[in-house]
């Protein structure tokens with residue numbers, strides 16, 4: 253007998269609760285049992301009793317927070333039974349280790365995608381759509397205005413600027429987990445083989461990515477370099493460091509930021525970004541709609557972001573759709 257997904261997946265203040273398994277997916281607060289899609293802070297919270305995730309995500313959690321009391325890793329496609337639920341993971345293409353959580357119970361399948369994107373990314377496994385009855389999606393860039401150009405083209409703009417202004421350090425604001433390593437890997441793929449300089453806050457996760465098999469080429473700490481040595485170099489820092497006194501040590505820095513939000517010119521301008529690069533680890537509007545099609549799900553639940561537009565688009569396409577109004581999710585590409 254099949255039962256409706258609403259009858260076994262609850263929206264609780266802590267997050268999505270899978271009742272017949274007794275666990276949460278990406279809970280916003282510490283809980284006894286959690287399945288975690290990826291290592292970003294708004295999905296991986298500290299203090300859970302037991303955590304199930306990919307091996308890479310568990311390493312990232314241990315590096316950023318602390319190892320949970322009990323951790324179980326699951327490879328993509330490997331199945332595990334928790335209570336009365338079969339759980340498996342499928343790549344989400346968002347950051348290293350990111351996974352969609354596939355939940356099967358009483359003849360129905362719910363897929364919780366966490367954050368995801370469809371553009372190819374050299375630092376993580378690509379998104380694999382899973383046919384399901386309910387697809388739970390983010391909507392960070394869930395408005396038709398958000399279309400991300402190919403990341404390679406944006407990296408090309410950075411390299412052209414470096415060529416045009418060879419005396420200026422190019423200071424690029426990047427989110428520490430995922431965006432940083434993707435920008436580096438894309439630069440390497442474009443043939444840029446000089447050292448790339450890092451703010452101290454980015455070094456740990458870059459080292460972990462390399463340890464987990466993602467080559468990033470020569471990286472050096474920006475700290476302690478003579479000003480003249482950084483002329484014409486690429487320096488990466490967290491978005492928050494773009495405007496602070498840290499950047500004053502650089503020779504005539506040209507401020508760059510890599511984020512899906514750079515599509516919004518006003519946002520770039522407010523932050524003093526001279527060269528906005530539209531590089532995002534989240535699906536854009538086209539990818540959100542395409543993914544809805546690819547999963548074939550008759551029902552869409554939207555967790556966070558611009559829920560209204562995506563719910564409306566799903567209804568227009570003959571699906572059932574609802575916004576889950578989840579608390580505790582931030583935009584991890586926000587500055």
Ligand SMILES: [Zn+2]
Pocket residue numbers: 290292295346367584
């Ligand atoms: Zn994320």
Ligand SMILES: [Zn+2]
Pocket residue numbers: 292294295367581582583584
């Ligand atoms: Zn997120």
